[in-house]
Amino acid sequence: MHERQSFNADWIKFFVDTTLSGDCSCGGEISCQCIRIDSSTVSPDLHRSREEMMNKKVPTTDPVSPLSDDARGKLLPPLPRGEPRIRVLHDEVTTDGFSWLGARGNPDVRAYLEAENNYAERATAHLSALKAEIIAEIERRQPSEGATPAFQVGPFEYFRRHELELPHPAWWRRPVTGGSAELVLDPNVIEGTEVFYALGVFEPSDDGRYVAFSFDLLGDERYELRVRDMADGCDVWVDPGCAERVVWAADNHTLFFTRERTDRRHNDQIVRLDVETKISDVVFQEVNERLAVLVRRSNSGAWLFLDVITTYSYSVQQGAAEVWCLPADEPGGKWRRIVKRELGHEIYAEHWGDRFLFRVDDAGPYWRLVHTPLDDPSPSSWEEVVPHRTGVTLEEIHVLEQHLVILEREGLSPRLVSRNGDGQIGTTIVPDEPSCTITVGLSAGGSHSVTRHSFRSSKLVYSVSSFVTPDTFVEHDLAADLSAGLSQTRVPGFDAAQYVATVVMAEAEDGVEVPISLISRRDRRSPGPVLLNAYGCYGKSRWPSFFTWPSSLTKRLSLLDRGVAFGIVHVRGGAELGRPWHQAAIRDRKYITHTDLIAAAERLVEQGFATCDGIVIEGSSGGGGTVLATAALRPDLFRAVLAEVPLADILDTELDFNMPYALRETAEYGDPRIAHEYRYLRSYDPYYNLSADRPLPPTYVDAALDDGQVLYYQPARYVAKRRFYAADRDPELVFRVRMVGGHSGASHGAGVAEEAAFRIAWTLDQLCNSSD
Incomplete structure (x- = not known):
């Protein structure tokens, strides 16, 4: 459905002029025509029939075809209806049949998502015993509470305590000088946390009088901010918007926080709140939609910093194009700009004694460190502390x-x-x-x-x-x-001596060495099956750790103990080897991310570590888009693909600036409003490169109805179109939609282990079906 068509130009102009709809995904910001087409009026020259596309199969007319068995008694996946819509961009004509899945309130959408969940359950019913076994293993490995040390703020130290019968740990504090513990925050008493709960911030004031905290009850990452007065335990301020970073001034009653706009384009406001008077005002607003703002306090506590950032990641120390400062004990004072965006560098500022410290990229991409007087932060006053070192x-x-x-x-x-x-x-x-x-x-x-x-x-x-x-x-x-x-x-049950971690280097197409962090059991036989995780986006680094994604060893040990090795491929596009590692694979160089992953897989086979039909690749979010695009390049190399909440339709995401982070993503993938960048992006976009003659490996895809980053219908459209192109609806494509929780999955309870166990069981099943 997305092939280039040769249409009569006069006919197209007439059709566009008379039927242009008002729901174009690009918002009318570019020279693009999007048309909703009634199938009864489509010209045969415009729309090839489903009979032709599906090898003469009879098209479905219901919103969602029901689960059924074919003539051989084999379960068929669901198939939603298509509503073809034409788009003309840079003289290329495409049609898209599944934009309607974005209408969350449409009951047909819910019916389709539930049908996919039903199919996933029935198609993997033979794995139920294995899944139950893995769930039990994961639950047995849950770590003991209290392992994280308490942290001190002012006269108190704060710590978490988890009652076994309750889903969430509560926050407590005790005086540093000694004394009994006092309950600060028990999320279990907040209505809705029994379903989903994620903490945003937990920030006590210096004197401990107030505690600012935020939480998300859906998984859409819109955090409600509250301020609690510890004198009586009552919440004295509630901000139902979307608050993110929060810092207290030194006066103990002024709070600064970032507020995200409702259209989710960026964090463009810094709000100042006087907790005692309940008066709040916006003290900074960024109007450039490609920039965002952060607020933080220096390690010394003496200064507040306001960072205007350019990159997608919200890492506190990522560096800023512009930096403002304010003495922490003068929260009502005037902010002073100490780094101007016109300087053209990225800087991270700190305070130390009588000087500011700047980590700056002016001498090269690996950064150097300079200091400068507090009253003259201009580059002419910089003195080097640590030089740039390649x-x-x-x-x-x-x-x-x-x-x-x-x-x-x-x-x-x-x-x-x-x-x-x-x-x-x-x-x-x-x-x-x-x-x-x-x-x-x-x-x-x-x-x-x-x-x-x-x-x-x-x-x-x-x-x-x-x-x-x-x-x-x-x-x-x-x-x-x-x-x-x-x-x-x-x-x-974890014994580190039974496992071995190592780093293997793989030579990429251009001769660059790409590292792979690997772990396996010491008694694993080589060659054997391997699960490789990759991300490679936005300059974000993915390091091995025990609990956090993508390592998640409390879950992945169930794979390792069954002979499957696990690795993180540090493909370019991330920042594991510094900023050049990111810059090497952005915009019109994005293919390097995919070819690095291919090179890593091939290297493991060449070394005798992996079998040639025993490599599964996995990615989440932007990494989900990475593995889908990579599998399309080399479907013969990978046994299966796990794409979790994948950015599967990069092109359409960037054409709609109402999508989360879409505008900033143009810096990563390119701007489709620019013809040559559109064509490059179009050449690997997972959604727009599906075709009937391009078979793909068995694939697991998931989504979350309340996801605030990758909206549920992005992966849903990918799955629907892939089913449409396959004559048998691609039964080895499994799609699950979480009806509770967001981008990172369930927050607590049985769902956490179940989600992981399902993916592990599905992966093991695919590897058992390999030819080696």
Whole structure:
């Protein structure tokens, strides 16, 4: 349905002029015509019949064809109706039959999604015993609570406590000087949290009088902000909008937070709230839709920073095009701009004593560190502290009163380097892991929480996590250069000695070495099956860790213990090897992300680690789009594909700026309003490269009805079109839609283990059907 057509130009002009609809996905912002077509009026020259497309099969007329058996008694997947719509863009004519799936209120949409869930359940019914076995394994591995150390703010230390009969842990605090614990926040008493709950932020004021917290009850990542007065335990402020980053001023009653606009294009407002008077006002608004804003407080607590950011990721230390500052004890004062966007660099600012620190990319993409007087932050006053070094990325800077700590990464290996006030190197901390996650400071763990330190102490707290090391917290005294273990999360039944983690390098098409972080059981026989995860988007790094995605070892151990190895392919498009790693695979170089994944798979086969018919690839969100596009390039190489909440229709997403993050994604994938970028993107877009003569490996796709990042109908359209093109409706394509929860799945309860167990069981089933 999406092939280029040769139409009579005069006929097209007449048809467009007389039937142009008002629901064009591009919003009329470009030279594009989108037309809803009634099948009774379609010219034979415009719309090939379903009989031709489906090898003379009779077309369906119901909104969704029911589940049925074919003549051989084989279960057929559902098939939604098509409503062809023509689009003309850059002189290319395409039609799309499944845009109607975006009308969530249409009962036919719900019927289709439920039919797909029904098919997935029936088509995988033979895996029910295996799935139940895996669920039991995952539940047995759940770590004990209380492993994360308490963090201190002012006179209190805050910690979580989980009652076994309740779904969510509650927040408590106790005085640092000693005394009984006090309940601060129990999410279990908030209506709706029994279904879904995700914490956004948990931020106490310096004196502990107030606590700001936010939460999401749907999974759409719209966090309601509340402020609780600990004097009586009552909530004195509720902001039902979409709040993200939150910081307190030093006066203990002024709160600054970012508020996202309702159209989800970006976070464009900074709001100031006086909790005592209940007066709020917008103090900063960004009008450039390609930019977003963040607010944060310096490690010293003395300054507030406002960052205007250009990149998709909301990592606190990603760097900004523009930076403003305000003394934390003058929340009603005037913000001062210390970095102008006209400078053309990205800068992350911190405060240390009588100076500002700038991590800046002016000398090269791996960053350097400079300091500058507080009253003159112009480039002419910059003095270098750490020079730019090719291949050594300055990822983060953290400031204690007497110590500057820099998180560096050379290749995949991280290290922490401390310096004194004169810039001289003191302690260097290098984890034993070849590829791991290292986190400095302690966090409340919410989606928008930031890590914090005890500024006036010389003791630095950090954690290390990897494939074989559950989160381990260490306190290092920088003055004495001594380390002390604080805690390690205990995982029942896990014995690290039974597993081996390593890094393998694969040569890409252009000769660049692409790293693969791998884990397997020591007694695994090679060659054997492998599950490879890839992302490669937005300059986001994916490091091995034990609990967080994509490692998720409490779940993946069920794969490893059945002989399947797991790996993260650090394809270009991410930032694992610095910013050049990202820049190498964006816009008209995006194919490199896909060919890197292909090279990694081929290398594992060549080395005798993987079987030639035993590689499954997996990706989530933007990574879901990566694996779908890669599988289309080399369907012979992969046994199966797991695409979780995939960005499967990149082109249409970027043509509709009402879609989440669509405008900023043009910096990653290219702008389809530009002809040559449209054609490049069109050449690999998963949705627009489906065809009847292009078979694909067995594929698992999922979506979430309340997803706030990849809207449910993006993967739904991909599945519907793929079924339409296959004469047998592609029965090896399984599609599941979560009716509860969002982009990251269920928040708690049985659904968490069930979702993982279903994917693991399906993967094992596909590998059992391989020819090797």
